[in-house]
Amino acid sequence: MSQAAHHPLPDNPWEKWGWAFASIWLFFLVFPISATLDADAPSLAKAFTLTCIAGFAVANVLGYSHRRSTWVSLGLMVALALATVPVIGIDVISFTPYVAILSALELPAPAWKWAVGLWAAVPMLSLLDIDGFPTYFFLMLWPVILGGVMLRLFGEREQVAYAARSEFALVSERERVARDVHDVLGHSLTALSVKAELAARLVDLDPERAKEELESIQATARQALAEVRATVGGLRAGNLEAELAAAPRVLADAGITATVVGDVADTDPRHRALMAWVLRESVTNVVRHARARSVVIELGPDGIAVTDDGAGCDGPEGNGLRGMRERVSGAGGTLEVSPGTPGTRVRVALP
Incomplete structure (x- = not known):
């Protein structure tokens, strides 16, 4: 039987509590919201952009709910972020830390590494001399990505360590059962052998005593069977x-x-x-x-x-x-x- 059948790995903490983590950092969406409100654009366009930002926030939180929804959430976030470009322009890069950290923490391996590398390359757009692009954007983005990568690596290390501890516990339990069964059977079979030899010697000399020994053999065999069952079940002390x-x-x-x-x-x-x-x-x-x-x-x-x-x-x-x-x-x-x-x-x- 596999180790996982006895000791399942602990749940990914980002699936359980990631929504809370994501909700806290939604505060920084104040920057694209502020850029939208300050933009020189029609009110309808601003309303559409604010709706996209709200949808981005919801998709970001849902992306941490379960890994099977991460790709969908990530795709929606990218689409909604790009939809705000006509109003906020280059300020769209303020969404990059969100997609980067979600990729680092939630995408399956090895896809998360490629995705993180892609987002880490975004600051390189400064080499294109795009108007308004912050030259030192990497000072904000790269530390965020590094933090996400470290959290991911530490989480994976913890799962590996948990699996190793579980395997060690399983091996130790097998050794315990093997020792206990050896001790129980060794003692009981020795007693049975001695009693059988004694009964064989007494069968002609003292039939009544030989009968008692045979009955004792039966009782010893029943006791040995019960002890083996209890030992395998871990109940015997x-x-x-x-x-x-x-x-x-x-x-x-x-x-x-x-x-x-x-x-x-x-x-x-x-x-x-x-x-x-x-x-x-x-x-x-x-x-x-x-x-x-x-x-x-x-x-x-x-x-x-x-x-x-x-x-x-x-x-x-x-x-x-x-x-x-x-x-x-x-x-x-x-x-x-x-x-x-x-x-x-x-x-x-x-x-």
């Missing part, structure tokens, strides 16, 4: 009390004795969910790889430690341990895996 109660049972099924030092009440409530994940993954690793006879689980206000008397921690880190390290690091803690005497000690220190 680790429960330290539940994991602390389940760990000795899972270890006992594998023939491993468990000793718990400390209590949930001794731990920092902020980190209990994380410590539950650490305990679950550590127990899973012991059952899978350690070939241990006993495990000691230590709880304290600054973290958790799981120590076994198994075969040691030779070999590279697996996905489970890497996922555990990422979780701990994200919480500002540290994870240390060190050899025991014998066995392995997994120690997580949290702030």
Whole structure:
């Protein structure tokens, strides 16, 4: 699924509030209005020119309402501005900043760049020695165009940054789901395997106990399915009390004795969910790889430690341990895996 389907880009602010921006700057239409009123022209021509100026103002405001109307509005503005030439003459250039800023902010790429370049060239008309053309018109027009271009570029940069942040959030969420599913399935499948082996050994020696183990397998499978669904939906959080109660049972099924030092009440409530994940993954690793006879689980206000008397921690880190390290690091803690005497000690220190 595409990133846009999860994180749509923010709306263009000029489509939402551009009409207010345009309305404020309509004040400067006082110059063509004044030129119309001072012109030596028939009253009917003046009235027509003032109507064109009013239409220009309306088209300018509407041009910011939606980008699909920008081309129409821009065309109307140019036509209406040219219609005032018979009365105000060269003062028609006072409309240029309006069409320039609308082009810079609202036209689609790459058309806006060509349009802005066209309007920026208007001051070059001074080279034609047109009567009344202000030689230094560029001092008014170019700063306005530059401001519009900067606003456009900053807006596009912001959209790119927003898209990047959204993509990063999506990748982070995928990694979270992958870690959680790995932890849930790894623990549950390990427990199922141990229980199945135990049931197979007991089926002839103790049928009733074997039946209990098979029923436990069914319950564990249902619980694993529910946990995977909740994990994918982002609803599952680790429960330290539940994991602390389940760990000795899972270890006992594998023939491993468990000793718990400390209590949930001794731990920092902020980190209990994380410590539950650490305990679950550590127990899973012991059952899978350690070939241990006993495990000691230590709880304290600054973290958790799981120590076994198994075969040691030779070999590279697996996905489970890497996922555990990422979780701990994200919480500002540290994870240390060190050899025991014998066995392995997994120690997580949290702030």
